[in-house]
Amino acid sequence: MQQYSIGLVLSGGGHKGLVHAGVLQFLQEQKIEPQIFSGTSAGALISSLYAVGKSPREILEFFRSVNLFNVHHFSLAKNGLLNAEKFMVYLEQVFGELRVGDLPKEVYISATNIETAKPKIFSPQTKLKEAVAASCAFPGVFSPIMVEGKLYSDGGILNNFPANVIQGRCDFVIGVNLDCGLDYKPANKFAFAPQTAWRAIEIMMSQNSAMQNRFCDWLINPKDVNQYSVFELSSKRLDAIFNLGYQTAKREFAKLNPSIFG
Structure with a gap:
């Protein structure tokens, strides 16, 4: 293996994944070019967009253009609020029929096989649009995605920050982890079963994500990202998330030994 x-x-x-695009903008300006990527959900999407040649600002524009909450995108299916096939249409516009292995950069896309309850890294032969859609298929929001005869949901269920996937494959690992810990919530916030169930999922994902931090040589963990929602719709707030990523990377970069990147 290379x-x-x-x-x-x-x-x-x-x-909130637009933080990643802001970080990429800063890395580009410093002429720091990753050759291998590992991503889950929004991280998988942004890794793939970048790998096909989209600039960080073009990635920002893509997020602005994807109106997932259009009334026509709501699903009558019992297993998801939104029809994942509608999201696939957006992905097809940028990825076409490319397969994961066609990308000029090596990209590892994580999902969760909900039949076997095991993590999945899609093979180079998998269609890119299907792999990304599966990685982004958050339970209850998107219906699961069938890929090559198996049913998949969001990779974040089991590994929301897949740093271990490229451990040993590169000399220096940069990680951008949007999990900054969970804020305190009083007992009255858990009056209904769905609220308690969601909190349990949050705790599990946060713990699993934190365990991956140790695989990174440079960890970027933007503390202010919790003020934003995973479903931000405002262009102004999307711009702010992008800028948060840029400014966090800039601030943390100043703390590094300048000789690290030559």
Whole structure:
């Protein structure tokens, strides 16, 4: 297997994932170019968009253009609020019939096989649009995605920050983890079963994500990202998330030994 110089790991996080695009903007300006990527959900989407040649600002424009909450996208299916096939239409516009292995950069896309309850890294032969859609299929929001005869949901269920996937594949791992810990919530916030169930999922995902931090040589963990929603719709707030990523990377970069990247 080929050994790379720099790897980049991008966590899930919905529209908060635009932090990743802001980080990529800063890395580009510093002429730091990752050669291998590992991503879950929004991280998988942004890794793939970047790998096909989209600039960070074009990625921002893509997020602005995807109106998932259009009334026509709501699903009558019992297993998801939104029809994942509608999301696939957006993905097909940028990825076409490309397969994961067609990308000029090596990208590892994580999902969860809900039949076997095991994590999945899609093979180079998998259609890129299907792999990304599966990785982004958050339970209860998107219906699960059938890929090559198996049913998949969001990779964040089991590994929202897949740094271990490229451990040993590169000399230096940069990680952008949007999980900054969970804020305190009083008992009255858990009056109904769905609220309690969601909190349990949050705790599980947060703990699993934190365990991956140790695989990163440079961890970028934007503390202010919790003020934003995973379903941000405002262009102004999407811009702010992008800028948060840029400014966090800039601030943390100043703390590094400048010789690390030559």
